[in-house]
Amino acid sequence: MSNTLTEIETYGVERIPDVDRTARPLDLFRVAFGGANTFATCVLGSFPILFGLSFWQGLAATVLGLLVGALILAPLSLFGPLNGTNNAVSSSAHLGVHGRVVGSFLALLTAIAFFSISVWSSGDALVGGAHRLVGLPDTEVSYAIAYGIFAALVLVVCVYGFRFMLFVNKIAVAAASLLFVLGIFAFAGDFDPSYPGTLAAGDPLFWPSFIGAALIVLSNPVSFGAFLGDWSRYIPAGTPRRKVMTAAFMSQIATILPFFFGLSTASIIASKAAQYVDPAAPNYVGGLLAISPAWYFIPVCLIALIGGMSTGSTSLYGTGLDFSSVFPRFSRVKATLFIGTLSIMFIFVGRFAANLTQSISTFATLIITCTAPWMVIMMLGYVTRRGWYDPDALQVFNRRQRGGRYWFTHGWNWRGMSAWLASALLALSFVNLPGQFVGPLGELAGGVDISLPVGLAVAALLYLTLLTAFPEPREVYGPQGPRLVRAADTPVPPIVDVRPAATEPVAP
Helix, strand or coil: CCCCCCCCCCCCCCCCCHHHCCCCHHHHHHHHHHCCCCHHHHHHHCHHHHCCCCHHHHHHHHHHHHHHHHHHHHHHHCHHHHHCCCHHHHCHHHHCCCCCHHHHHHHHHHHHHHHHHHHHHHHHHHHHHHHHHHCCCCCHHHHHHHHHHHHHHHHHHHHHCHHHHHHHHHHHHHHHHHHHHHHHHHHCCCCCCCCCCCCCCCCCCHHHHHHHHHHHHHHHHHCCCCCHHHHHCCCCCCCCHHHHHHHHHHHHHCCHHHHHHHHHHHHHHHHHCHHHHCCCCCCHHHHHHHHCCHHHHHHHHHHHHHHHHHHHHHHHHHHHHHHHHHCCCCCHHHHHHHHHHHHHHHHHHHHHHHCCHHHHHHHHHHHHHHHHHHHHHHHHHHHHCCCCCCHHHHCCCCCCEECCCCCCECCECHHHHHHHHHHHHHHHHCCEECCCEECCCCCCCCCCCCHHHHHHHHHHHHHHHHHHHCCEEHHHHCCCCCCCCCEECCCCCCCEECCCCCCCCCCC
């Protein structure tokens, strides 16, 4: 594959040849940080204020959520350089040749949800800023045109592929960061770090609100778990693992910038234009435009355009890549165009026909609740395998073959599948999003949403227990054998091609 920006990437999820794996950990940092250095992250940063916390309490919840989320995410960066493919394909080693579709499905839903949120928030900011700046009519037609143009630009970037997306993110990281820093001067006169919040001292809602805010922040880095391999697969396999993990970890720690911007401006909005932070109908973008000085309207529009391009492209690129791996008849480009078109239709229906903004927020939260246990299984699988994988056996599904080290039981590894399904369902039952979704056990912790901690802990305990009680075949562990668990001398079926030969007639 050429390194030129204007040549469309043709690779799907097959192992990237060593000659084309020229990306660096810094490139991974740029793409992952660029995808989160956006208005969508600012909106998440405003939630501690919406929950009634003070500025300092909100900052503590933000830092806690970022640190924990980045620690959970960082190990997921190792699969791409190691196997040269995306994380869903790598999950074949732990969920089975067929079970890997779980990762693909989670990535698909997450990407569509976050792509939609990105287009909506950025489009609203562009139209609102243009309305205040040049008097652009604030009508549904204006919003429709903004959404359509914005979504089409993102689609073009994704079709060209990783190199072009990397180029866009190089610009986006620097430009969006500079514009956020410029906000310091725009709001310095109005910012008051002593903003007290709306929760009274000793309020029983404090801890539920604090934990809830931290979990919302934590959900941002966790949402990248299924996508890191899409970008890190271009990093050479010999790159020190420490550098790759550090790049992934720091890409999320760096998002303290948009989170802080959202938190700070939300505290100003709460003081000067409280109607925009009404928990029943929050409108962070509208509030931001209401408190911004006139000279900052253009930077707001630029943040919306540049940052939204980053989030949209990182989401949609991974979607097309995964869809093409599940349905090999689709190339990466065709899959990207197909899913992109569906996503755009979804955006328009949600915005103009059903008012699904709150539902999409809930949808994204539920997806992340299911993704976190999958990430735990991937990490523990990596540890028990001592980081050893058979790249050829990982591609059995994509080549429409059967057998190999990761065939397990008819293509399913019931150990990993059972651990994921049980922990995800239990975590969903503990979700507590008042007014949106409350699971049957959501009130068990006094109103505190403990779904993610429950999902992470149960997935880890159950998966290790199943691996110990029902050992996997010795051949999946490589020459050094397993770590922490036992192995069984179970035979592994050879890889065979089940597709019809070229000389055989193909059934209609």
